Amino acid sequence: MITTGIIAVILGLIHILLLPIDALISTFLPTLNVAFNSIADYLTIIFSVMGWVISLSGIPTVALTLLIAYYTFKLSLPIVVWGIKVIINWYDALKP
């Protein structure tokens, strides 16, 4: 649940970041937008069989959840830690 929440946050931030870019592309380069959409459609097709592949592999849900949680943690929380370290370094450098 927390994992999906973090991913939702990431998705929201991506949306905020890419919304103007996508708007420009769709306005001035519509064919490129179609190409991007085709890639997304292709990915959708690929991922639509994900359930079948998981069933084929027999990997239990617990293990999958653990993997997803780990990678979510690995790719998100270090950014926060890194940011805190940067702030501390700045403070150390600037303090009288």
Added chain:
Amino acid sequence: MIKIKQKTAIVHLLSQRYKLFIPTIFLIAVFCLSLIPTQVFGLSQNAILPICGGGTGYSLSTTWLNRMVIITGHTIEEFESGSYIVIALEDSTNGDSQLIWSGSSQIMVDNSTTNYFTVRTPTTAEGFDTAQHIYGESISKDSAWNYSNNDYQFVSSAYYATQNTYVNSNAGSFYNGVNSNDSCVVAANNLNYATGFQGTDYSSIYSTPPPEPPETNLVWYVSGNNVTLTGVSVPALPEESIDLYYWWFDVTDSLNIGAPDVIVDTETTGGYAIHVVDTPEGGYASIQQYSYPQARLAGGPVRVCVSAFSSNGNNDSMCEIFVLGGSGIGGSFLDPEVPEPIVDIPCGTWDFACILGQTLKFLFIPKPEAIEYLFSNTSTNTNGLESIITVPLEYIADINTVTCTPIDLPLPYVTGDITLPCMSSNYSTYFGDFFTMYQTIVTGVISYWVIVRFLDLVKNFKDPKSDTIEVLDL
């Protein structure tokens, strides 16, 4: 100084010396299993349904598994424009096609309240076991309704998908997970045996019918900006039981949000689903609620999810009500005799309540989901660059709840498709304890792998000089 590396011998063996051993064995096993005819498993049946919405010549890809039928390959316009469909089964032993009139039925009411889609399911599991082909048949509206009213009970779930319609994390239970502009989906389950979701092997559970449901009344009505929900009493469920439970409520005083047409479960674990089926007369709806084993085993909080489409069925008018039992398993609600505003129900775990125009939208979601909800309205862009990034992430977020859908592959110059069935249930059936051992070992290896790397990650945090950072390579 001698440094002892974190890698143990087994990891070393797996990663170096025998790094191709396990994948090779796995691929060989998969290949061998794929040679077994699907009919051995008795799970995969293909059929051509002549209708989905009254037309002819449409190819429906159907799959019966655990009393669920999924019909795809049709636009919602086709689906809505037709009249009625009755599903019947063909007995593989004698080739006779037989309409299944006994047992439960499923009626799906579209938003116009003028067209109905009826699916009838057999009472016994044997009926499905012998089913090889499925046929659809149009019947008149009155006939469909009368049959259902007089002879059958409404059961469990019905869901049909429209473009940009309500798709939730548990949609896989009722929905094939594909963009549904070109599909219609119907899920039908057997009342007598509660429910079975596609891709889940409930065969062992079906051997024992579930206990009788508790009877209670749910009164749910809207007056101005107030919503009243009362009469719900969720009994405590046994901790260790994997039995399926279901019960139902009556809804009186129809909601002022349009017909509560179709109710779908919105949660994956810790969930109950209430399904509302409207009647031609309106003003009365039957709610059926059930839980399923995953919810019990997950040990999540009791959740009652109600959602409905209003008359035009679009997202804006979608109504959702989530009632979360705050006491964990077996949450309780108000005294049925004392109607109270829903916001005063002492479960205390909901966060949002809002009225959108003339439609009703209530979201009572637990706090871990609150932040997800805040971004939910901003992460729906399916165009452009964003879609390339969001599509994998959205699937990854749902990876632990995704359900398997058998894959139908068309063959050239051959009538019919080849179906690749979901294998997990077959593994359980035919390999039993060995499959359990395999899953245990896989879980252990993955857990070990994750823990080692997690500790290594934490160790790096402790290094104040380390400024390395790993980000998702987009």
